[in-house]
Amino acid sequence: MLAYNGNSKNFARYKANICGVDLNRNYNVVWKQTSTTPRARSYQFYKGPNAVSEPETKAMVKFxxxxxxxxxxxxxxSGEILY
Incomplete structure (x- = not known):
């Protein structure tokens, strides 16, 4: 997890799951059209290797x-901000 966060212990900006996937971008709705920057697991914006690849996303879709x-x-x- 530290590797996905640039080896920083400051997780204030972290918005991915423990596997480095941004769950908001992991759903199957327009997954192919969603840009992914970076193209590898990261603290934010990585949409995952395929749509609904993460256990959290799978659980929400099933529910x-x-x-x-x-x-x-x-x-x-995001961090301590609730939208």
């Missing part, structure tokens, strides 16, 4: 498909 939601709210955070 949403199992329910008939009429709407949803998505919270996003």
């Amino acid at each position: 949403v498909k199992a329910h008939n939601f009429k709407t949803y709210i998505a919270y996003h955070s």
Whole structure:
């Protein structure tokens, strides 16, 4: 994990999972069209080797498909900021 963060122990900017994949970019919606910078595992912006490749993303997709939601709210955070 340190390698994905430039060997820094400051994780304030870190927005990937422990495997260096940005989960917001790992979903199958426009995955092919989503640019990926960098092209390797990193603290941010790496979309993963393929769509829905991460266990967290797989769990969310399975959960949403199992329910008939009429709407949803998505919270996003970066460091200590909640959007």
